[in-house]
Amino acid sequence: MKRKIVIVGSGFSSLSAASYLAQKGFEVHVYEKNDTLGGRARQLKKDGFTFDMGPSWYWMPDVFESFYNDFGKTTRDFYELERLDPGYQVAFGDNESIAIGDSLDKIYAVFEKEEKGSSKKLKRFIELAKENYDIAIKDLVYRPGISPLELVTPVTLKKIKYFLSNIKRDVYKDFKSPKLRQILQFPVLFLGAKPSNTPSFYNFMNYADFGLGTWHPEKGMYSIVLAMVALAKSLGVQFYTGAAVEKISVDNSGKAIGIVVNGKTIQADIVLSGADYHHSETLLDTKYRVYSESYWDKKVFAPSSLLFYIGLNQKVKNVSHHTLFFDVDFDVHARAIYDNPEWPEKPLFYANFPSMSDPTMAPKGKEACFLLIPIAPGIEDTPELREHYLNLVLNRMEKWTKQPIKDQILFCESFCVKDFIEDYNSYKGNAYGLANTLLQTAFLRPKLISKKVKNLFFTGQLTVPGPGVPPALISGKLVANLISDANPLD
DSSP, X not given: OOOEEEEEOOSHHHHHHHHHHHHTTOEEEEEOSSSSSSTTOOEEEETTEEEESSOOOBOOHHHHHHHHHTTTOOGGGTOOEEEOSSSEEEEOSTXXXXXXXXXXXXXXXXXXXXXXXXXXXXXHHHXXXXXXXXXXXXXXXXXXXXXXXXXXXXXXXXXHHHHHSBHHXXXXXXXXXXXXXXXXXXXXXXXXXXXXXXXXXXXXXXXIIIITOOEEETTOXXXXXXXXXXXXXXXXXXXXXXXXXXXXXXXXXXXXXXXEETTEEEEOSEEEEOSOHHHHXXXXXXXXXXXXXXXXXXXXXXXXXEEEEEEESSOOOSOOSEEEEOOSOHHHHHHHHHTXXXXXXXXXXXXXXXXXXXXXXXXXXXXXXXXEEEEOTTOOOOHHHHHHHHXXXXXXXXXXXXXXXXXXXXXXXEEOHHHHHHHHOOGGGOSSOBOOOGGGSGGGSOOSBOXXXXXXXXXXXXXXSOSSHHHHHHHHHHHHHHXXXXXXXX
């Protein structure tokens, strides 16, 4: 008889774990509180426009490919991918911009044009980043974060100095151009922590950026959700939407025995939560929680976001599919996120125009526009603040593109801290989980296995290996292996 597993939430880590567990022979049931599957990777469709509401960057294609390969499939079995050229554009002040092309040679040339001699430095920087990427992706990230010894290998011992230094120090040492410095630091700022608090080892994200490129799946990132759900269903996984989990049930012996969904008890042999880790523990009686409120309050979280989904009645000029607006002070905004949490006076922001690459994302002649301002989690969120920042960034876009944008808005919907809390039970409204600081790496992150409840497991961006879609896929695989090892099937 198959052992039954119930999974809380249907984000990428849950979908990944569901398929691996079904492949291993478990009976798998997934419960999602919202009306659609995919967790934060939702989709907004309105008046012929399509928006990815959550993740919008397809990086680290090798991790996605590895996931599908584990099931005898390839990416092409589910969706078509296009490598973007440019991968993204960075807009600076005085109408200057730098485009990051689809090959290292193009990027070297751009760097050299901006700063003489920088191409040689960048080659060395990327060679090192690739070394770290190979170590991280082929080895470290597939370790479950149970013991500090997981990080101690002959290879990592040689890299110890890169855990003790930081990204900002390395970038500033080799590059003098403020523009190049910002480009090299942005992957960790937007998705993790201040570059000055991020170990140098995480420069592997620069190889993911420059070396592996930025891709777009046809019909948007939600194609990945549809692919993973189709794969899971083919393996026998059952899904339930509109199914809010109210409690994780534990028997007198301290063993998880199921969940309560919309007032109904669902029995199971094993419980796995891919929901926000803090929220997941609130589903337990206090005595069964491993991490206190003070523990979570002291943690360094990656940013939340103010998001706008805008349908425009015209095409937008002078921008790319992905455009980063770094036309204000980079460090000042970083401090507003991490040092003194507050609304930034002059925010950096990211603009996504998927319809520039994919005609399915907007009606002909129109443009889908998705705007993101990274902000500190837990700060005030009001309609007035949202309106203020919308006008602020649109004014800068109009100045940059030299065309009216506000007059072309057909509709605009927003999403911010309150929505992250309401829709995703996200702690303080965080968007990306825990920051990648040295003291929040690997075994120092919340564990995949509960220390107090038998047969209770966790997965997702608040545990190992960390934030982002590719790490979420890996997190699902890691926890599936732990569950299988602890519960061998006859």
